[in-house]
Amino acid sequence: MHSEPLAAVLWDMDGTLVDTEPYWMAAETPLVESFGGTWSHAQALSLVGMGLEDSARILQDAGVRMGTHDIIAHLTDEVMRQLSTTGVPFRPGARELLGDLRAAGVKTALVTMSMRRMADTVVDLIDFDAFDVVVAGDESTRPKPFPDPYLQACDALGVNPDQAVAIEDSPNGLRSAVASGAATIGVPLMVSLTGAGAHALWPTLEGRTAADVASFHAAHRAKEVAR
Missing domain, CATH: 1.10.150.240 (Putative phosphatase; domain 2)
Known part of the structure; x- marks a missing residue:
């Protein structure tokens, strides 16, 4: 069975993209x-x-x-x-990875439980065109840990969830992303993510590139197809 290549990366905001x-x-x-x-x-x-x-x-x-x-x-x-x-307190490696994804032509979405006005404030403080889509807490049909925010982001981007990777820092966020069908990376900050269902745990985004995310996605999809 053919496995779809990486088309989009879906970012949580608080604690994942920025250390707020x-x-x-x-x-x-x-x-x-x-x-x-x-x-x-x-x-x-x-x-x-x-x-x-x-x-x-x-x-x-x-x-x-x-x-x-x-x-x-x-x-x-x-x-x-x-x-x-x-200013924007980026988590280590987050800004660089986001910029590399944009340069590689990968679609990006910000998927946050914060209000739209706060999400817009963070996005406006980033010094490059960072996101194609923003789904905020006051726009999601149901909040995380329901899959709705990530499904809404995929729909807005025009991609299937199995074409996407989500990056999260919280158990609630991981459950939401995994339930949506996206391949999900946990990057812990304040709380442990052990047992929360992440398909991979990366201790940091520092040094990570668009190629690393694409390789993770390909490996995850290969496992899913082999089941």
Whole structure:
């Protein structure tokens, strides 16, 4: 059976492309404390890769007396404020790999649970034309770990999921990408990805090229076809 070559790479944003997870944590803690609650590092880690509405409900359970959409807006504003002062904190090798994929003619999509306005802020701060498509948290039919965001990105790019590679840093994100049918690489940051279903775990993107991603995709598709 013929195996489709790599046509697209689908990137998670927070924690995968850019190291913004500390920004989210820095926004969550004072918010909870302003309502007299406490917010631990373990609680913050539990939100990594989670849809913002689900995260907001957990913050409400921790004592934040605000509506879901108000919490999302507040956190997004705080993270965007930090981005505006520090610029885009790319994860090691991410910018270089993204640029190499673009130079190789591979389609790219950003698939994030962050709001569209924040995704656009990050994309606008990248100094080259980085993405063909952006699917944000307020645009997905269902959030990660459902496959919807990645399926929407593939549909918008005009590719089948088996032609795509997804890159993720969270268990929720990996489950979403794997369920979509994309070959999936986990690059851990804040939380362990052991047992989360990644087809490969790369400790870093540093030194990785478009050829490496294409080779991974080809090997994964060959295994799938052989089953």
